[in-house]
Amino acid sequence: MLLEMNESESGPVEEKVYVALPERLKDGKSTLSWVLNHFSNDRKIIITHVHIPPQMIPMMGTKFPANQSSPHQVNSHRQEEYEKTENYLNDYLVQCSKAKFRAEKIIFVSNDVAHGLVELVSLHGMSNLVMGAASDRRYSRGMSEVKSNTAKIVMEKALPSCKIFFICSGNLVCTREPTRPPTRTLNQVASMPMERNRQNLFTRKLSFDMWNLHLGGMIPGFSAPSTIQSSSRNSDNYSIDFSSEATRSVAASSIASEEGYSNYDLSFNRDGNFDIRFLHESRLGSQGSTSAPEQFFQGNIAGICTKLQAALVDAAKYRVQLNEEICKRERAEMDLASLIQKAEEMQNALLKEKQEMEFLHKEIERGKSRLDLLQEENKKLQEEKNIAVKELEELRNGAGCGSYGAFSEFSLLELQRATDNFSDSHKIGEGGFGCVYKGFLRNTMVAIKMLHPESLQGRLEFEREVAILSTMRHPNLVTLIGTCSEQSALVYEYLPNGSLEDRLTREGGTPPLTWQVRTRIIGEICRALLFLHLNNPNPIVHGDLKPANILLDANLVSKLSDFGLSRLLMKSNTNTSVYRTENLRGTFAYMDPEFLSSGEITVKSDVYSFGIIVLRLLTGKLPVNIAADVEGAIATDSLHLIIDESAGEWPFVQAKQLANLGLRCAQMRRRKRPDMESEWKFVESLMMAASLSELPSFRSQLDDRGIPSYFRCPIFKKVMKDPHIAADGYTYEAEAIKDWLDSGHKTSPMTNLPLVHLELTPNHALCSAIQEWLLGHP
Template structure:
């Protein structure tokens, strides 16, 4: 058998080193001869001790060799793994029993082999009994057969053990993998549980925060609901108060109107120079009328401010809002109120009321806009005919004569087509009295207004007013002359007087008159051109008085089948009474004129009887009336009373 393990091998080794070899040396049967080898070299030999010399010599001739591999310890669950070798038939059965090794020898090298040489006593002599030889031969044969079976079963057993070890190794690997997998899963589970705990904590915190926020939100919502309920109650209270105030305001206005009416009736007259009353509106009234000054209600805008249309007291009105931050806004507002407070005229825009808080002026609404818009055919409107243009010239001349003959001698100061408005019937009305002035007499008995800062539109401004700062009635005459030439030619006001003068001198006036107005009668066109040039003279002393030119203007209007009187009227009946002083129903001069929903003015008693009889249509148009409200026409009433006073 092997004498040493591979780790202890040495060529000079003289004694056994392997634990297995040492164990065999101690435990082997004394009759065994054991040779210890290592790598083919004999290290030492143990001779048998109990055999007689005869038996020893006999066994030498019949050597028997048994090689065991992987000897297992006693009390182990495994037997001999491999058994190889041979023995003589004479070797007794008790001497070939394999020894079991202790467990501490399991680590011996598998290459260790021990040899057992047994010597049997030879037979008594060569001439022994044949029967005894046969018995020994049978025993040997049986032993050899048993040894072959043992060897065969040992090989199978060894294979099974190898398979089992391999299977156990595979199972161990699988178990190890399973343990690693289980360990990884346990670790992952622990990590997931840790993350889950962390997420649960975080979610609980978020849930707590959300619950707190929800609680705060509910509290705020409850507070908001309570505040909203209180706000609604306040709104209802304010609306109720507003309704009461509006009712009271209407009552006060009616009482004031009745008081004014009674006062006028008691005085019996209302002439030029007397103050005309008008309404004082609240800011809330203007906001309601214009939908809080919506852009959709805005109809004009300029340096003075903005103009809105609105509906006040069942009447369509125009609301002029002056710029409060403008240095000229407040003075212009006060000046216009001062001028329009003292007069009424059919060809002057009617001031219905004011709002002092917002520096707002409330006028009658004129749907056809300005004369400048109509000359430009803005909005696709048709051009004005020469008849209408001639009538407008007469109406503006009439309005200027009214202003200039006023006891305070009023100069408009900013006459131009943009400040001439047209109503639904294209009747012209002069507006924008923001820079108009009341004239004072100088030492030379000349009515004049002095200023260091002339204001107006350059193309229509009096050249002498620009140079000297003296504003007179002749300044309006110059602006009127440029306006006449514009209506005649439709050209720009810049250098228009020079162009018309050149055309007259070269007999080419027919080439520059506005053909869109129709076929102008040449004589009338030439008369208007000459009138415009006389009024537009550079020197004011060369400009005519409008009263001296009125007959020419009146004849031109008659040629155009229109008639305008310089005394408040546009048409007169056979008795010389203005036609619009007459009630359409009674056909009498009105004492208390009121405007109905159709826009026409009637005697109050007449239109009330008409409506009380159950009629719901207009006496003039026979169209349905949108409402049955009546609005007093103070302007017309004052004009009627002034006319009656003059002709009494």
């Protein structure tokens, strides 16, 4: 154990551990850690450091910078050096405090570390010392002896009574065991006979900077050597170490001066004893004798010790006062630090509050910007609403009546009963408009479309769809049965085969559509668009033509639905029917590129969507980049590689014709696209050819005599020779429907609803089919 046991006058023993360490914590941390790990915390740690000031020369037992010219400058420089060293050593005290050890520090000034440690061992009567063993940080586990010159000198010259432990990199290298008991203290020496007072005296620990203390005012020519130190902060007992040459010289000089001798001879023994031999008679006369020097010597050693002790007592009082001042200064610094910390906290709080205020201001600005955008959008929606209302009025006026026409009005209660209170089990579709439910209403299976009533846009779509479907009838337009105004609901005929999108993706495992059915659907879509685009007095654009809005009935007959985005076109200054809007809505892959760039929608916008649908029915591919894929296949004569094989064996000539039709309609520039009227005859011929090869479907529509039912006129009940399409969407014999109209009827002979107009359109496709059938059935 590294214990320092010094006996005081009262008898109790204080256990200490002396540890010699360099200034910086990183250089001595491992040595101190070894001590803290090997001893219990009831022992006090004494951090010992030998300080070597720069450019020092020895002067009377102490050291001064060689370049200093005055005591004040010397002391100022020393104080700075001392404070800097003391601040470094405080890190060791912190390390001891964390390990719950009591600790103090000693700063000893010397021009050599090794000799300074040797002198400290003697001054403090150390029984045990811990220090480094190597000159650098290299250490090997087999190392068993000291390496540095400092360690070697201390091992050789330190008091034999001191046990020294040499540490390197946190490991014990070796130990120098003591060879004799510790040196006695000043009190012990004072109680011994006078002739033994010549033995070395050693001191207790100095807790303040004694090498700045001058005692010249008390002892002539004396400057306090570094070997004069106080016992503790609260003790007035001091001792003088006469093992130092500087201290012995001061003592001899003082004795000779007081006795009047100008010359003396001072000699020392190996054990530290010294003798003074005077070379001349005293200045005071012949008082001296051969025995006088010995009597003088013995009598004045105690006197000198008494004077020195008195001086050191005064120095201790000064030190206490100095310590009190230091404590006051430390408290003031702590108070100042606390005030600074509070000021910094207040500053941080103000900064944080300022940042929060800036954030709130930014949020307010964003809110204002958002409000402006919403107001602008609301203004645009209001303009859209006004235009839509105007369109609705024109649609109603075009129908020749002031209402939506003859269709039923249903209550919300009826719809709830028909759909089991809109149960999810009845839901058959969902989108941005709302949800679609299947229900049984008034003995009829229907589809109920629930729009979002809280949305202005939804309400406009509701009104627009009602206005269009209530005034128009066509075999390839979905039939509107009625509405529910209190819930913004539309009631349609129920089409059991879902949408064309579902059938192309084979939703629910449904079988693929044959090429004959696909060709017929292309013709039916073309016919429906032709009906809308030729509407008088203003054409109608569907606006959202895509497979999801094309429904299929039980016989896979297609019907256009979802007219919420439809537009009634007005003649512009250039006599072109266009509609301008900033509310670009629809499905991107099917939207007219020029509509996306200009906001102008025309009948050619539907033509573009129709072209994409034709290419998709032909290839089964997704709509994105489909036109480029088909165009590339035609250019490389590899169209047969991209045709949808699940539709069966396409006639190659007809497949190529459909591919060219789709590409013509899907041109990027609007002026390069055809209109439905110019393409109808071509499409009609393709549809007729496909219908003739679709034997199972064809035969399913034969009557008892083998004649297809749609070959007969609904009025004459005979096979038609000159079929014409009326405004109600049905095909009649030209003579029969003209007689009906000429007799003053303005309603449909099939639905009894008012006809939108009285114009008739020749049904060339049906006429060709009838003629071809008659040739095969004479």
